[in-house]
Amino acid sequence: MAPVFSHGDLRLYLLSLLDEGPRHGYDLMQALADRTGGTYTPSAGTVYPRLAKLEEEGLVTKTVDGRKTVYEITPAGHAEVEARAADLEGIEAGLADSVRLIADEVRGSVREAMKSLQADLAAARTAEPAREPRNSDDPRVRSREELHRADAVINEFRAQIRTDLRTHLARGGALAATVVDELANALDTAARELTRALRR
Known part of the structure; x- marks a missing residue:
């Protein structure tokens, strides 16, 4: 079965989710599961390394709120999301196709x-x-x-x-x-x- 996200697409998609508002890691994983109708549930080992990389690149910041770490997009991250709007549209279309194919396989x-x-x-x-x-x-x-x-x-x-x-x-x-x-x-x-x- 083909992966839901192609190489590099998950990074941009995480950035677009953070562009909607600050989120903690579990919330991001839940959002990914929700957007794919439950057909894709990423692990912490998939999401957190990408968030760390986005932080290194200065595209997101993180703050500790009690026992949760909250991630927030930076102006540079927002600029990348805007600059790559066409790529995001392609990811959304590909995501819809992947979910449809998975649903067809299950059916x-x-x-x-x-x-x-x-x-x-x-x-x-x-x-x-x-x-x-x-x-x-x-x-x-x-x-x-x-x-x-x-x-x-x-x-x-x-x-x-x-x-x-x-x-x-x-x-x-x-x-x-x-x-x-x-x-x-x-x-x-x-x-x-x-x-x-x-x-x-």
Whole structure:
């Protein structure tokens, strides 16, 4: 998924938010989340270094108000915002496009999960009449019923994991290779345990 802000755009966007009025760091992070409809939630490690850089450049100042640090734009910062008004318009347009794309991805994920669920329900409906006339004491019939239940459990797990991962990414989260490795290892372990249980 493409980042919401291109290189350097977040710096200018933070400056434009401060041009609206003084804000503390958390307020800026919240404003960014609000402006992107919750699809982008920056971390403190993303926002504060940029604020420090803006301060070094003399574009913002900071004052400590109790336990909060409040950032305020300087005349030089305001001049940059005015001088780069066209760039800001481009950022706003790009931001709207990014949010739209993320929303489309989330909607696509939901549609895919719904199709999977509908297919599972259809399969369950067609399987039920075939099972009804049979003797429920027959171990083969019970095994087939348990197989259908196992299929449903696996499909539900798959749909939930896909939804969780896509939602996390859509909200601006990162997906580390170690997390995928842990998932793969857990699934390998579960598969080995299942094989061991079936051989008993």
